[in-house]
Amino acid sequence: MTAPAFRTVPGDGGPLRVAVVGAGAMGRAWLAAVAASPDVELACVVDVDPSVARAAADAAGATGVPTGADLTALAAATDPDAVVDVTVPEAHLPVTLTAFELGLPVLGEKPAAATLPEALCLAAAAELSGLLFMVSQSRRYNAELTRFRDETRRLGRLGILTTEFFRAPRFGGFREAMPHPLLLDMAIHPFDTARWLLDAEPVSVYCQEFNPSWSWYAGDAATTALFEMTGGARYVYTGSWCSPGLETSWNGAWRASGERGSAVWDGDHAPAAEVEGEAEAEGAPPAPPAARVAEGIDGALAAFVHALRTGTVPRGEIHENVMSLAMVASAVLSARTDRRVLLADVLATARAEAAELAEAEVRDILLAHGRGR
Numbered sequence: 001m002t003a004p005a006f007r008t009v010p011g012d013g014g015p016l017r018v019a020v021v022g023a024g025a026m027g028r029a030w031l032a033a034v035a036a037s038p039d040v041e042l043a044c045v046v047d048v049d050p051s052v053a054r055a056a057a058d059a060a061g062a063t064g065v066p067t068g069a070d071l072t073a074l075a076a077a078t079d080p081d082a083v084v085d086v087t088v089p090e091a092h093l094p095v096t097l098t099a100f101e102l103g104l105p106v107l108g109e110k111p112a113a114a115t116l117p118e119a120l121c122l123a124a125a126a127e128l129s130g131l132l133f134m135v136s137q138s139r140r141y142n143a144e145l146t147r148f149r150d151e152t153r154r155l156g157r158l159g160i161l162t163t164e165f166f167r168a169p170r171f172g173g174f175r176e177a178m179p180h181p182l183l184l185d186m187a188i189h190p191f192d193t194a195r196w197l198l199d200a201e202p203v204s205v206y207c208q209e210f211n212p213s214w215s216w217y218a219g220d221a222a223t224t225a226l227f228e229m230t231g232g233a234r235y236v237y238t239g240s241w242c243s244p245g246l247e248t249s250w251n252g253a254w255r256a257s258g259e260r261g262s263a264v265w266d267g268d269h270a271p272a273a274e275v276e277g278e279a280e281a282e283g284a285p286p287a288p289p290a291a292r293v294a295e296g297i298d299g300a301l302a303a304f305v306h307a308l309r310t311g312t313v314p315r316g317e318i319h320e321n322v323m324s325l326a327m328v329a330s331a332v333l334s335a336r337t338d339r340r341v342l343l344a345d346v347l348a349t350a351r352a353e354a355a356e357l358a359e360a361e362v363r364d365i366l367l368a369h370g371r372g373r
């Protein structure tokens with residue numbers, strides 16, 4: 001889907017005023033990011049539980065900032081320029097639609113929505129309102145990852161990209177109870193990164209999930225997914241959330257295999273590459289030091305502000321980001337049905353479901369997307 005133009009917020013040189021909605025664990029991290037950024041100013045904090053909103057604002061040092069449970073009322077009182085949505089995935093659809101009704105662009109936590117049809121509704125609603133909806137895929141904002149991508153560009157055509165993700169976190173709470181915990185809660189990060197590294201979109205997937213006998217998760221905590229990407233490259237993700245010992249980084253361990261060489265990245269340190277024809281004595285040309293850029297959610301916040309100020313379409317804009325959620329939905333479907341799944345089929349089904357959910361004007365846009373617009 002092509003990203004449409006969106007309304008900019010030119011500003012008068014002052015910071016962008018944001019309402020942070022959702023003040024849980026990640027909401028507190030966003031409040032710290034907002035406090036640290038010279039580009040933004042906190043207008044208000046919203047949470048369905050107003051005491052949670054107050055406590056999080058106070059903990060972030062924002063003692064005078066209004067808090068409460070009602071975004072519409074707080075927006076009327078504090079006049080924000082944008083919403084940062086850090087609610088649970090089930091609330092991403094209603095919170096984003098409320099923000100659009102208020103004429104406010106949204107920077108939302110991943111995933112775009114709880115389901116692919118809901119995310120497609122939000123893409124159409126963003127188009128209808130002329131407002132930016134950007135999803136924060138925070139792991140893409142990483143200087144070493146950018147260097148790894150640069151290294152892969154020295155390898156000629158890319159054939160295989162792999163991610164290995166082996167960790168053993170004891171989260172407690174919803175992750176240990178939910179179905180498909182690894183695919184739904186974590187794998188969207190590397191799936192999104194793989195699209196960016198390969199500069200390609202997913203065509204099909206075959207995925208198997210299972211739960212090791214010693215797993216402390218109710219849902220399947222281990223998976224292998226094989227994606228065919230446009231241009232013919234294959235992306236293979238293998239991961240487990242109950243894999244103690246020699247754990248990989250939270251970014252996973254990556255390897256890219258191309259026609260002239262290979263590149264690896266352990267997710268934490270500098271990447272390395274070997275390219276055919278480069279004399280061993282010479283070694284690879286030393287990679288330039290990573291440029292200092294805002295990383296993680298700081299990077300996403302900076303990109304959101306830049307986009308609103310300039311009209312530049314950011315990474316994570318909903319029309320682009322929806323394909324990362326489509327990878328997750330397709331992998332889950334493949335694992336459930338034990339067959340290779342075509343992304344185009346999953347998107348067509350999701351679009352039809354989205355049209356049933358949506359109001360008439362949003363439905364017209366979804367139908368136009370279905371006709372290839």
Ligand SMILES: NC(=O)c1ccc[n+]([C@@H]2O[C@H](COP(=O)([O-])OP(=O)(O)OC[C@H]3O[C@@H](n4cnc5c(N)ncnc54)[C@H](O)[C@@H]3O)[C@@H](O)[C@H]2O)c1
Nearest residue numbers: 022023024025026027047048086087088089091109110138
């Ligand atoms: N990028 C990352 O690395 C990363 C890490 C953790 C979580 N996340 C994402 O961040 C989001 C929040 O996760 P979390 O761990 O902070 O969850 P959490 O449960 O700790 O907090 C969510 C908060 O949202 C509030 N909320 C729920 N519905 C709401 C609504 N309609 N309006 C206002 N507030 C509402 C809840 O009361 C709660 O305080 C999720 O989408 C999650 O996937 C991303």
